[in-house]
Amino acid sequence: MTFREKIDWLTLAVIALAFAWYAMVFPWGLTGHPALAVQGGMLIVVAIAMTIVLTIPAIALAIHRPRDANAPTDERDRTITRRAATRGYYVLIVGGACCFALGYATGDLATVLNGLLASIVAAELVRLASQVSAYRRGE
Amino acid sequence: MARLPFSNDIRTLRFLAGEMTQGELGDRVGVTRQTIAAIEQGKYSPSLEVAFRIARTFDKPLETVFAWADDAG
Numbered sequence: 001m002t003f004r005e006k007i008d009w010l011t012l013a014v015i016a017l018a019f020a021w022y023a024m025v026f027p028w029g030l031t032g033h034p035a036l037a038v039q040g041g042m043l044i045v046v047a048i049a050m051t052i053v054l055t056i057p058a059i060a061l062a063i064h065r066p067r068d069a070n071a072p073t074d075e076r077d078r079t080i081t082r083r084a085a086t087r088g089y090y091v092l093i094v095g096g097a098c099c100f101a102l103g104y105a106t107g108d109l110a111t112v113l114n115g116l117l118a119s120i121v122a123a124e125l126v127r128l129a130s131q132v133s134a135y136r137r138g139e
Numbered sequence: 140m141a142r143l144p145f146s147n148d149i150r151t152l153r154f155l156a157g158e159m160t161q162g163e164l165g166d167r168v169g170v171t172r173q174t175i176a177a178i179e180q181g182k183y184s185p186s187l188e189v190a191f192r193i194a195r196t197f198d199k200p201l202e203t204v205f206a207w208a209d210d211a212g
Contacts, residue, residue, distance in 0.1 A: 002173060074170040075186050076177060138177045 003068035004077060005135040006061055012128040014053050018046045019121045026114070035110035043117075080134040088127030095119020142181055145207045149179045152197045152204065168192040 062069035099115040177183035
């Protein structure tokens with residue numbers, strides 16, 4: 001498994017776990033400014049936790065296999081990345097459109113922001129899953 | 140996944156070139172070992188530049204390394 005593939009697996013797992021925690025802990029009954037305050041606080045916690053959990057293993061992997069970590073991307077890596085980004089982009093666009101509908105339906109900024117967050121997370125998960133799947137299949 | 144409409148003899152050519160490894164070929168061509176493996180297995184279609192680089196590494200013409208499959212149309 002290449003360094004890039006390992007980092008993709010790690011990022012996929014960390015994003016999935018971090019936002020699963022967010023979805024379970026967020027007080028969904030709240031609306032308006034109280035909801036925005038909780039949202040901001042939780043996002044800061046998620047951002048800090050993700051930075052730590054992603055950075056330390058990445059450094060450890062890079063120290064363990066420096067040749068892999070410093071290897072430049074080749075044309076197949078770039079093709080896999082481009083295809084995966086396109087798939088993630090479609091998810092993001094659909095999610096963004098749904099957020100418009102959510103905004104008109106609820107009129108609540110916190111709900112719209114949570115919808116946008118869900119769209120971004122779903123797009124990232126699709127992008128990363130596409131990449132690891134392509135690497136696994138050896139495409 | 141659809142198979143590519145051409146085959147290749149990279150594995151044989153590597154063997155004939157002193158059992159060159161996929162990693163060594165990748166280093167000479169400028170791609171990763173995994174990319175050479177994917178090309179060999181017919182899972183990845185290389186760019187024309189990489190195809191020529193592979194052929195030049197073995198000092199063979201391109202059509203000796205890659206061949207269009209007769210049933211591919």
